[in-house]
Amino acid sequence: MIIIAGSCSVENEKQIISLAEKLKERKIEYIRASLFKPRTDPKAYQGIGYNGLYLLEMLRDMGMKPVCEVLSIEQAEKVKPYVSMFQVGTRNMYNYELLKFLGTLDKPVLLKRAFSGYVNEWLKSKEYITQMGNENVILCERGIRSFDNITRNVLDIGAIIYLKQNTNNIVIADPSHSMGNSDFIIPASKAAMAAGADGLIVEVHENPKLSKSDNFQTIDLIQFDHLLEEIGWNK
Numbered sequence: 001m002i003i004i005a006g007s008c009s010v011e012n013e014k015q016i017i018s019l020a021e022k023l024k025e026r027k028i029e030y031i032r033a034s035l036f037k038p039r040t041d042p043k044a045y046q047g048i049g050y051n052g053l054y055l056l057e058m059l060r061d062m063g064m065k066p067v068c069e070v071l072s073i074e075q076a077e078k079v080k081p082y083v084s085m086f087q088v089g090t091r092n093m094y095n096y097e098l099l100k101f102l103g104t105l106d107k108p109v110l111l112k113r114a115f116s117g118y119v120n121e122w123l124k125s126k127e128y129i130t131q132m133g134n135e136n137v138i139l140c141e142r143g144i145r146s147f148d149n150i151t152r153n154v155l156d157i158g159a160i161i162y163l164k165q166n167t168n169n170i171v172i173a174d175p176s177h178s179m180g181n182s183d184f185i186i187p188a189s190k191a192a193m194a195a196g197a198d199g200l201i202v203e204v205h206e207n208p209k210l211s212k213s214d215n216f217q218t219i220d221l222i223q224f225d226h227l228l229e230e231i232g233w234n235k
């Protein structure tokens, strides 16, 4: 089971290192550690940027595996020495030049589904990476756009079932960006796991209210412990 957990974005040294210690206590290795945030509103927090590179290094020194979203080839080149996994966000599933570049590297790529992307387009995007030699791709179902707005997106359970029944892909689910509501994280995670998902990427913060981005959907450590118990982590 793959669990990637951590705050929406890297905020500062105290925040990320303290959180990493708490995750380590729970035997979580992969930590969300994005320095660049592709926000809908250009005035919203855009991430700590390259100033946070040393924090990724600190995380690695602690034995954590930082997962960092990259939006461009330049960012991928610069963060490469410090990350354990690259994340391609929903907005970049069609960024073929970036995908091709990540395909030349020797690190795992977490490829999120575009919020309006067909599963077959998603699989083709994966091929852009693997065709260049990098076979280490994890698919992430993060919710798609639909007509209702009671949840931020719609977690496509059918896509998870389809991929697990018909392909050999590793598939994880993102209950945070699909639901957009911290109260929905545990049942959504359980639904994804029941559908066959190999794990989760989930937003966790020691004090979600203070989170610089996506605070509404972020769970605290008590809820995270609950989640780990419900999905049978480490049992």
Ligand code: PEP
Binding pocket: 008, 034, 038, 069, 088, 089, 090, 091, 112, 142, 174, 177
């Ligand atoms: C994220 O995981 O931080 C993120 C921005 O997700 P998405 O690309 O799915 O919106």
Ligand code: MN
Binding pocket: 008, 009, 177, 203, 213, 214
């Ligand atoms: Mn987020």
